[in-house]
Amino acid sequence: MSLNSFKRALWVYHLNTGSCNGCDIEILAALTPRYDLERFGIVLVGSPRHADVLLVTGPVTRQMAPRLKRVYEQTPDPKVVIAIGSCGLEGGVFYESYNLVGPIDQIIPVDVYVPGCPPRPEAIIEAVVKAWVKLEKAAEQKVT
Amino acid sequence: MASLAFWNPIACIIAFVVLVAIIYLFRSRGQKKYKKGTAQTQIFLSGEKPPAAEQRHIRAHNIYWGFFQALKRYYDPTIKAHTGIINDYIIWFITLVAVTAVILFIVWLT
Numbered sequence: 247m248s249l250n251s252f253k254r255a256l257w258v259y260h261l262n263t264g265s266c267n268g269c270d271i272e273i274l275a276a277l278t279p280r281y282d283l284e285r286f287g288i289v290l291v292g293s294p295r296h297a298d299v300l301l302v303t304g305p306v307t308r309q310m311a312p313r314l315k316r317v318y319e320q321t322p323d324p325k326v327v328i329a330i331g332s333c334g335l336e337g338g339v340f341y342e343s344y345n346l347v348g349p350i351d352q353i354i355p356v357d358v359y360v361p362g363c364p365p366r367p368e369a370i371i372e373a374v375v376k377a378w379v380k381l382e383k384a385a386e387q388k389v390t
Numbered sequence: 391m392a393s394l395a396f397w398n399p400i401a402c403i404i405a406f407v408v409l410v411a412i413i414y415l416f417r418s419r420g421q422k423k424y425k426k427g428t429a430q431t432q433i434f435l436s437g438e439k440p441p442a443a444e445q446r447h448i449r450a451h452n453i454y455w456g457f458f459q460a461l462k463r464y465y466d467p468t469i470k471a472h473t474g475i476i477n478d479y480i481i482w483f484i485t486l487v488a489v490t491a492v493i494l495f496i497v498w499l500t
Binding site for chain 1: 436
């Protein structure tokens with residue numbers, strides 16, 4: 247599929263909802279020179295209001311749940327959510343912990359799942375490309 | 391210098407129109423898809439609930455935080471010196487007058 251309809255650089259907001267930072271380090275690895283996602287115009291931004299994609303890591307602690315929901319609501323449409331890491335998918339090593347209200351898809355709708363503890367940068371890049379294709383389809387259908 | 395003092399209202403109007411065009415160009419390139427009346431138009435405070443407009447007070451003192459922090463070694467002793475007791479200020483005054491008098495006396499001798 248050619249990417250034509252979504253004509254902007256893809257801006258990504260990263261939110262940690264209680265991760266051990268393993269996934270966050272892999273996200274950074276995807277951005278730094280070895281993988282260099284930024285050459286495709288994929289940039290981490292400091293506010294969800296500027297973002298097209300939410301990268302969410304962590305199993306969602308009780309404290310983070312309302313923040314996660316608010317960040318999702320503040321992201322303009324069309325938007326795509328990527329859940330990174332086993333914790334965000336099903337709790338991982340924190341499964342059934344008393345302080346968790348996750349996984350992520352219990353709080354907000356998730357579009358792309360990336361399993362792994364932590365997932366490799368290649369997997370994260372593939373997820374971002376899938377998210378981009380989804381946004382492309384949304385742009386074609388003019389979903390707002 | 392008379393040649394530098396140029397005034398032409400047409401030039402000012404043209405400059406204003408060009409500036410407005412540039413601002414409009416930048417504005418038109420911005421995000422248009424924010425839904426009004428939803429969280430998308432609220433300010434972002436790292437996921438925290440934004441306080442009501444009348445409670446968003448950032449005092450001017452906060453702006454100078456780095457300035458005060460950088461000059462802390464100067465401010466701390468000077469703030470301590472300001473006790474608010476008139477006797478202390480008079481002692482400072484007498485001390486300074488005495489030191490000045492000594493310096494002037496030495497200068498007069500030489």
